[in-house]
Amino acid sequence: MLLGKKLGMTQVYSEKGDVVPVTVVEAGPCYVTQVNEKSIQIGFGAAKKVNKPMAGHLKELKVKYLKEFKVGNAADYKVGQELKADLFKAGDKLKVAGTSIGKGTAGTVKRHHFHRGPMSHGSKSHRIPGSIGAGTTPGRVEKGTRMSGRMGNERVTVKGLKVVRVENEKNLILISGAVPGPGNNLLEIYKA
């Protein structure tokens, strides 16, 4: 697993000549900052400033983001070890997690894919949610009823993405399809 930064999307040609939409991710270099019994902590990104407590933890490494990952073989890692994009190769299946784009207050049509009502013929129920429950029994709205509200800006994981190309010198991974979030988004990349 690695931490990475989403750079944006473009398209490349496959060997067969097909156009493949890809997300370009700057993956690594990451550094192992701590080794625990069953997990390792990984740091990524150059930090401009490191405060005293952080500097004590990181020693010489100056990283911006820290993230702990569960691993089966934690003893195989050493503090300060460099992890780079060459962990992955073309054809690998990935799992990518990140923070999705915040959509603000969104209605039920956009947030929960409710159907909308007719737009004409006297209808006024264009995008309203409709009924939110029964009558006197139960006499309240069920917990967890899907309604409008804040959408996005939450952790999203996309599974089964494919690595199209890895550029080791630049630490770039080209992933087929889209990954969560806007450009410059911090991503966790796992081998699926």
Add this chain to the structure above:
Amino acid sequence: MKIINEIEKAQAKTGVPAFNVGDTVRVTSKIQEGGKERLQAFEGIVLKRQGKATRETFLVRKIVMGVGVERIFPINSPLIDRIQVVKSGKVRRAKLYYMRKLTGGAATRIEEAEAKPVKEGA
């Protein structure tokens, strides 16, 4: 953005001729058939060019046995063997969608452009 531009630039093909909407072009593409590769030509009028940089595509239309056939090619596709400009046309639109409604001779005819001074690059 810089890195993405580099990735896109690396896919640019050289030797793509300059052509415009209204030109008649002959696109020779490679086709895989039963493990063998052969070439197939598609000749018609360019109705539009769209997209930027190396993502650009163009739409070619021709009439086959009275039926209009359109194909979209990515300009930098490795499957395109070569593009030849057969005729250059004189048009007043950027997108020639009106050609779809034309029948008979009008559907395949475009007034030929006078020889323009060739622009560098393009």
